[in-house]
Amino acid sequence: MATTDNVKEMRDNLAGELKSVIKDAENLLDETHDHAETKYNQARTKLKAALETAKSELPKATKKAVAKTKHAAHVTDEYVGENPWKAVSVAAAIGLLAGLAIGRSK
Numbered sequence: 001m002a003t004t005d006n007v008k009e010m011r012d013n014l015a016g017e018l019k020s021v022i023k024d025a026e027n028l029l030d031e032t033h034d035h036a037e038t039k040y041n042q043a044r045t046k047l048k049a050a051l052e053t054a055k056s057e058l059p060k061a062t063k064k065a066v067a068k069t070k071h072a073a074h075v076t077d078e079y080v081g082e083n084p085w086k087a088v089s090v091a092a093a094i095g096l097l098a099g100l101a102i103g104r105s106k
Contacts, residue, residue, distance in 0.1 A: 080087040
């Protein structure tokens with residue numbers, strides 16, 4: 001049979017173990033918070049840098065795209081002006097192919 005001293009000793013051991021588990025859990029939470037915060041800050045820094053790069057490169061890319069589009073339009077205009085019947089033939093062929101494709105898809 002358990003004596004009063006044994007019960008008290010078991011209770012004290014259990015209380016000590018419980019305090020130890022609580023302390024370990026608090027330490028684990030603190031360590032994971034610091035780790036998560038570090039990873040979050042690193043990811044945030046990378047994202048911020050990527051956004052800054054995108055903001056600075058977007059006007060350059062837009063300017064290049066507009067220049068290439070204008071050049072393509074100019075070349076196309078010259079070609080159509082020099083070869084009107086070829087342009088009409090190509091447009092008719094594209095229209096015929098598009099009509100066939102649409103007709104078959106229904």
